[in-house]
Amino acid sequence: MKSVSTDHLDRIVDFVKTKREGDVSLADVVGLAEVTVESLSTFFRAIDNSVYRELADIASFITNMKEEIGRLQPNDLKQTRIPAAGQELDAIVKATEKATDTIMGAAEEVMAGDAADPAYKAMVDERMMLIFEACSFQDITGQRVAKVIETLKHIESRVSRFAAAIHAADADGYMTEDEQRAAERKRRNILHGPQLDGDGVGQSDVDAMFDKAPGISPQDDIDALFK
Structure with missing residues (x-):
């Protein structure tokens, strides 16, 4: 909600300051009430307008939401x-x-x-x-x-x-427990399914892994076993 001017409070403060030193009569109390009502009327009208605009925006959003759900x-x-x-x-x-x-x-x-x-x-x-x-x-x-x-x-x-x-x-954190367990199982077991062309690990990557791994024969030696 937009901020509202507080100038009306200055009038009330000034009135109280001028009457603070002397005796306060019934007329002063009535005068303070009149000043308060007059000063706050603008304030409340501004609040009413602001609240109305906010509610109108909410109503418009809800209407648009219903239309979009219908189109869905x-x-x-x-x-x-x-x-x-x-x-x-x-x-x-x-x-x-x-x-x-x-x-x-x-x-x-x-x-x-x-x-x-x-x-x-x-x-x-x-x-x-x-x-x-x-x-x-x-x-x-x-x-x-x-x-x-x-x-x-x-x-x-x-x-x-x-x-x-x-x-x-x-938004994060909206997976069910079953979805979380399934996602964790896929991540742990590297279950990515068949990869599309150009995706995933290629044969050259596998060959390079065997060539560099300690204690494992080079790929040429492995291929020779099947000849």
């Missing part, structure tokens, strides 16, 4: 988009597992077959066709991944707009 569409995200993205990811996992089983099963049959058997070639051709058909899962999977990415971009756009509207900043 939390019900649509919770009830439609996020569940749909989860279903797409489940379908991707199932399709990948099915294709992998088909490919590995066909490959095992080919490897276990007898090349001297007259029916071997027909069997190999049939299993190759199964492998080719199983590999087509990547097309459907790509379409499902595109849907998930679209949902993530939609959520990112909505959240970014909301954060910018309310001038939000990241």
Whole structure:
């Protein structure tokens, strides 16, 4: 709240000083009350205006917050988009597992077959066709991944707009105990998952580590063991 002028107090102090030396009559008391009321009226009006402005700003912020929450569409995200993205990811996992089983099963049959058997070639051709058909899962999977990415971009756009509207900043210390334990486990066990190209530790870094580590054979010696 903005500071308010205290000039009205000077009038009251001056009045008290002039009457302090002599006897104070009822008229003086009434006069002091009049001066006090007159002096403080401006003060209270200024406070009223300041409080009104503060409350108006708060009301405006709350209204803007409600509008931004509406634009965030939390019900649509919770009830439609996020569940749909989860279903797409489940379908991707199932399709990948099915294709992998088909490919590995066909490959095992080919490897276990007898090349001297007259029916071997027909069997190999049939299993190759199964492998080719199983590999087509990547097309459907790509379409499902595109849907998930679209949902993530939609959520990112909505959240970014909301954060910018309310001038939000990241706060520390709001992780749950489960999240803290999971983060600590990842940090302790270096569980960063598969790295993207250009990220993480490269083979040259691993080779350099073995070359410099005491008591460990150079990388060339290790490679020679597998030749």
